[in-house]
Amino acid sequence: MADQDTVITKKRKGPAPTGKGVLVGVRLQPADLAALESWIAAQEDEPTRPEAVRKLMRLGMTAQGT
Template identity: 50%
Template structure:
């Protein structure tokens, strides 16, 4: 009987529910996203920050999930 070596896969583990998408951001958009993450203390990865911004844009309450409310500056026009 042989022993099989299991290698770890890179990236986030699949949840089985989400659909991966690819979004191309312009350099100024990426800079703003990274600045928002930094201003918030760096607690989000880029994908998680985009999910949080979507939730905020859709007007869902994040307080019920134990996440502090997003800054009001998100409502400022571009």
């Protein structure tokens, strides 16, 4: 007979959570997406799209002194 004290856990789908924050969804037109992909390819660490958007946002705010 099976052990009745066995707990079955379900695996979560998708990547592990990276932290708490607000999700901001952005749609990019083909030209903007191509420019983003080109920028990513030019970086040494080749960041993911979300990380590239965060880096570009920070660069833009730093350039404006924000």
